[in-house]
Amino acid sequence: MIRVTVWGENVHETTNEIVSGIYPEGMHTQIARLIGADDGIITRTATLQQPEHGLGGDVLEKSDVLVWWGHAAHGEVSDAVVDRVVDRVWQGMGLIVLHSAHFSKVFKRLMGAPCALKWREAGERERVWVVNPGHPIARDVPPSFVLENEEMYGEPFSVPEPMETVFVSWYQGGEVFRSGLTWKRGAGKIFYFQPGHETYPTYFDANVGKVLRNAVHWAHNPAAHLRDPSDAPNVPVGEAPEPISERGPKLHKEGEKGFR
Amino acid sequence: MIRVTVWGENVHETTNEIVSGIYPEGMHTQIARLIGADDGIITRTATLQQPEHGLGGDVLEKSDVLVWWGHAAHGEVSDAVVDRVVDRVWQGMGLIVLHSAHFSKVFKRLMGAPCALKWREAGERERVWVVNPGHPIARDVPPSFVLENEEMYGEPFSVPEPMETVFVSWYQGGEVFRSGLTWKRGAGKIFYFQPGHETYPTYFDANVGKVLRNAVHWAHNPAAHLRDPSDAPNVPVGEAPEPISERGPKLHKEGEKGFR
Amino acid sequence: MIRVTVWGENVHETTNEIVSGIYPEGMHTQIARLIGADDGIITRTATLQQPEHGLGGDVLEKSDVLVWWGHAAHGEVSDAVVDRVVDRVWQGMGLIVLHSAHFSKVFKRLMGAPCALKWREAGERERVWVVNPGHPIARDVPPSFVLENEEMYGEPFSVPEPMETVFVSWYQGGEVFRSGLTWKRGAGKIFYFQPGHETYPTYFDANVGKVLRNAVHWAHNPAAHLRDPSDAPNVPVGEAPEPISERGPKLHKEGEKGFR
């Protein structure tokens, strides 16, 4: 059973009539619903407005995959929560980053890169093309599918070279975008997926749903979670795998911790 | 002409007799000297103790490659300076990260990963092996070379999968380490190199010097620097490469900036 | 259920007393046994001496993962069988390449690289280190494990930069080797694993068994197999996703096939 937490910023859903008209229960609810129609997955949601943005207690500990949608309020996400999400990814939690979350603190922290792009909100046609048909995230996805109204995101998308490029999108207005990309950080797998502007019903699209479900399965790392990924342990001379003697000058005293 | 700035923390050189005995003018001075014996390179140094850590004004703007050594005082490096270094890497400045700087703020920010490892300070033998003999950083470096006394750094080294692995090290005590790794972030090339513990005369070693000079040449990106790597420009409908008409609901008004 | 075929060259087992003493039923039999102690996997074997090297009929079609061990007789493997194995990998069959099979036709064809290395047969100690502890192939494998007698394989290992480096080995004689590497070709996942010299009982080692079982699970691509991975279909003008008119001069007549 893969435990998925869908995090939604939940701002435009309460302040913008168009968005609340499409997503009356919030985008996070609909994204969870779209993902949830699959055996072997259970979903919960969390939002910015909840205490600790809904990610307190053992929520992250009990999340195998976290899905993140944000746009207007990236800056309101507390750095403490960001630190915990990032650490949990390093431990092995999968992370699926959607659309405007390319500028979320969480994604920028994990990428170490600007994560910038070009954009245009014109309701134009987007064609999402599979460029890696053997990839698990593209499983049973047709060679291409259309989103009749989407926001254009254009290259250059200033992210680190991905582990694999799964989708590339064509836009009616003439641009292209690497719309499905994967990375790993520590034991955590990360997938960025471009579609999902809040003024269009993208998260009701069956192909988008298939991609997200596939991505959840792909991002789930069933291997035991790494404890303390930032730990840098000293290996005492007496515990060296091969017998050696200490020699030469030394900075640290016996048993001293390393600098951070 | 490649303009290199060697940044040194310069702490143990003034507080530890062993270190000051080896590096009486500071490690940064000796690293710059070791690199500097090459046509086409000019070096300067900067240290933690200087105003803005020696990286104020147009120093970064006029640095093609920055070399970073730090250990005891990672936490004292100001976040504002870190932000500027990171931004300058994204623009295209090369970055060479040495030894204990694996835990520097600058490196961790660019990697988005824990950057942790195992360590042992026993003055043991390290053999640095070239695993990518056609790589420019390995140019004229022998198949392997010995550092008779080095600090052991052991795997797992929790960095993102590199663009290329150039060196892997063997330690007398039984460990191994991927000791020369490359990445790119934005337009900036990054090289991490393991040797360089402050209680040993590593930065007087001719092979280490060859590696660092090669790395400076490799990290130098002569292409024009990217301006505003984090800029995410709107492309108005009227400026779309292909003629399109606006349709569907919209979040942003004409000329409005995107959310950050 | 993952269907695994273990292919063994089966030459030294019948011509060399040391090898037949360790592996009286052939290395392939013991490798299959070592892998097979796991739910969800069924194994069969195939050898060079069988018709079509045991890979005729629908054997490949019904293999989800192929394990390949060869050494003395790489040149005797028929090019027709190599072509079919390579094509099947592109379709999505996993491939696990063991030890001296670094020079097998199958591996060299898929890598497009020399796949050379240094070697020494001295029965020296090898320590296999996990460098990517969150990787599925390293699941439940200890941070390092010892093979008291192995053949040394030394860098440079002239393969393409891997997708991920999972293991790096330390040798008593002073060398290192990237001993566990992954790639993808088409829809097929490939894992190379260094241990397995025929004069030592490596394929009785529990940790080696764990690695191979993990690798089988990792290499298995449950997504539907790609049909005709080398097919390059024409998309007629009338079937273009967006309506276009043909214009300009043309080389091919309507319905003509492309050049190969």
Next chain:
Amino acid sequence: MIRVTVWGENVHETTNEIVSGIYPEGMHTQIARLIGADDGIITRTATLQQPEHGLGGDVLEKSDVLVWWGHAAHGEVSDAVVDRVVDRVWQGMGLIVLHSAHFSKVFKRLMGAPCALKWREAGERERVWVVNPGHPIARDVPPSFVLENEEMYGEPFSVPEPMETVFVSWYQGGEVFRSGLTWKRGAGKIFYFQPGHETYPTYFDANVGKVLRNAVHWAHNPAAHLRDPSDAPNVPVGEAPEPISERGPKLHKEGEKGFR
């Protein structure tokens, strides 16, 4: 001085009026001319019809970068020449593969992958977008440029995941293609570039010229060429970097060569 050899198949130039009308001296001549307008580069050409396809003697030895255009006659290129080109790339020669040469023997051998794609010859508009603006191959190339008439190449392009994606193309008919990709094999750098259908004047385009010149500079590996990239030397026990004694059973006698 970078020594570039432009190899052209030179078939349609002599058999098809459209092609000979655009390229009366052969495509290879015009490609060489387009590249040649740059200090520091000297070009020569070679064609299929010449003895050893113009690549005999020391031509390859004296080529720093080889540019390859072929389409109708991939099958006529002799395997012996392919072997020598591939070996020379491993040694460090750069290789630039153009358009329909995605199906050349040389490229397929180096990729180890099907290298297939979709295609349509309709003279439609192609927009080439820079996705990696800091890459040397994109230096001084505008954010996008138009080729008013090109052959459509569509994804999936079944090549190994590249080292870096430099360009992605948009087509009028609705497809996309990763049109500029890089890899390394041995010491050799490889760049594939999509534009260049023989019935259009693509190799007179100034932006295409800029890309090719940049690619020549990027692909040139000034490091000393690797000798015998396929050599797998034995390291005798007496020459092990660390003193070891031989132990355990052995397959090879002293001084014996390894199996191939």
